[in-house]
Amino acid sequence: MFFKLPKEIQFRIINFLILNYSNKRKLVRSNSILKLLANFSKSDFNNQTLNKIIFLNDKSLITLVREVSRIDKKDSISENTLFWDNFYEISSLSKKSKDLKISYFGNKMKLPKKYSKFKKIIPYLPAIWKKNKLLSVPQLDSKKSQVVSCKPINLSKFIETYNLSL
DSSP, X not given: OGGGSOHHHHHHHHHHHHHHXXXXXXXXXXXXXXXXXXXXXXXXXXXXXXXXXXXXXXXXXXXXXXXXXXXOOOEEOOSSEEEETTTEEEEEOOTTOTTEEEEEOOSSSOOOGGGGGGTTTGGGSEEEEETTEEEEOTTTSOGGGOSEEEEEOOTXXXXXXXXXXX
């Protein structure tokens, strides 16, 4: 659907996503967005980074993820509900959630077999740890096995701030 839209609308959508998904509220050069849009249609397009956002190509689906390769910190989950990394709403689902930490899964750990079909995107997803043991990747685990829920903050909260109309 996105690729059937006029180029101007595609441009505005990409710009909107970058402004709202990036930790940096910095404008991206128009030329960079135009190059990205041109690269989408190339058969060898794999991924491209703009403003610390990685655009991953997986067949006919373009996925946006934060560039997290340099982030190596684990934050304590000390409240029942908190906003983490200005993008995720974290909620404790159990009283057993003491001593839990959250960080991006990253590239350093060997990928558990149950997550192997998600190998392209899993490094960019939040993971829940107890000490150095991986407990869960909430966005991939069944609700029954989650100790903590983790959901992106709804982009509709940003819609009022930015006008996408022509």
